[in-house]
Amino acid sequence: MLGDFNGWVGVKRDGYEGVLGTFGDERVNDNGRSLLEVCLEWNLCVANTMFDHKKIHLYTRDEGESRSMIDFVIVDERLRKKVLDTRAYRGVGLDTDHFLVIARMRGLFKRWRHRVPQPTSVLDRIKVENLQEKEKKDEYVEKLKESFKGIEEIGVIEDLWETFKKGVVNVAIEVCGVAKRRKGRKNDNVWMDKDVQKVVQEKKKAWLDWLATKANQKVQKATDDEIKEARTKYKRLKTAAKEIVSRKKEERKDDFDRRLTEDFQSNIKFFWKTIKTARGKTSTSELSTIRSQDGSIIKGEECVLKRWKEYFESLFEREEVQVQHLPPSTETNINVDKNEISMDEIVKALKSMRLGKAAGYDRITVEMLKAGQGLVASQLYHLFNLCWRNGQVP
Structure with a gap:
């Protein structure tokens, strides 16, 4: 801990031998006693009092005629031997009546230099925007049902949270996929689906067949009719490819305009x-x-x-948020307690959350929670109220 504690801790070590050194200001006040009690409870020590320096290097504040030692560097007692020196430095040029306090330590980050590189797969972004498509959303809900089988029987908060988190994230990865990190700008041709790819491949094959037929004419292995037939097939497939590409781009543009106008809020x-x-x-x-x-x-x-x-x-x-209730079959299995978190509160909170926010360490995003509809809300109801009854946070 570092900073101005407004406390005089003194040098009397009776009962505080592991907290205080023998050097410093002899004055003690209430803040200082409170600080010593905290250090004693958490096995901390005041590094400023461990080293013998001139008084001007011990005092951390100069108010003109009075000086005081109230800015401390407090470390864990396990790091006590690693502290080489702690003192105040005068004349640093700070625009304050406090002096700069520096503690020199050794070997604190030695092991960090040889850390084993962690895999970067956890940094890949899940493409949750795919959940806006109805097919993907329906598939996501169906696989969540399979993933959540038996989760209601879990009574330990940590196990329940881990099961819920892994179920939501793994299903989202399976359904939506992940976006790999790439250098440069990504050319996202979302209209290039399987139908377009199939027609384009057929067009390319027809083009190569036409070239091969014209080459065979030179060695008298192909007739004019065969060349004409190959040319007609290529032109037909070329026209079909243009039409399907144009149609897919128009469909993509319409969907793009719809999302732009509907999903702003x-x-x-x-x-x-x-x-x-x-x-x-x-x-x-x-x-x-x-x-x-x-x-x-x-x-x-x-x-x-x-x-x-x-x-x-x-x-x-803005319209008032309309609370969506669960189906009767789901609500009948929930015992409502007026002191617990209600399902209406959970659904209302989910509806008010904004999309497009970055995921935390758990990799769960708002899109995943909202796409799960009542299925996710019921599991959150079970999890939150289990925490409520046990007075814990997962």
Whole structure:
């Protein structure tokens, strides 16, 4: 512990032999006695009192005519032998009446230099944005049901939390996948699905077949009809590839516009990321089109600005959070206690949480909790009330 404790600890060591040294100011006050009691309880020692220095190097504050020793470096008694020196340094140029106090220690970080590198797989970001797709969300809920089988029978808080955490994270990784860290800008062609890839591969194969047929004509192994047939097949597949790519891009754009207009309040991070992408690298880039409230496309600078004004004004008109109750079959298994956390409180808290926030050490994000719907809420109800009854925090 470091800092100004406003306490005089003295040098009387009766009962505090493991806490105090023999050097320092002899004065003692109430703050000093309280500090000594804390150090005695937690096996700490005041490093300033262990070394013999001149008085000017012991006192840590100079108020003109009076001086005091109230700024301390307090260490664990197991580190006592590692402290080489502790003293005040005058004339450092600090704009205060306190002096700089420095403690020199040895070997404290020696082992840290030879740490075994930890795998970086835990740093990979789970692509929770995929949970916005209905198919992924339904798959996520079904696999959560399998993962949570028998979890209600767990009565130990730590085991219950570990089971819940691993179930949510592992299922999210399996369903959504992880985003590997890459250098440079990522080219995310989300419209390139299996259907597009299949048609593109067929087009490439037809192109190679046409080239091979023309090459065989030179050695009189291919006729004009065969070349014409190969050329017609390639053109047909080329047209089909253009059509499916155009359709997939349009579908992606419509989905993109829908998410931009619907998810602003719940996922503000996605909104501003979209705006940044639309602006590009230059300050002159702009969004030239936007959708109206009924979904139609609006063009023209004046109409677009008017629509943005209406949209931002509507953001201040927030509706009250509607609490979603669990199905009757789920609620009947829960014994309601007026002193415990209610299911309504948990669901209301989940609804008010914003998306797009970074995950903590447990790797659980708000998207995972909300996608789990009543299934996750019921497990949180069980976990929180188990903590409530035992007076513990997982």
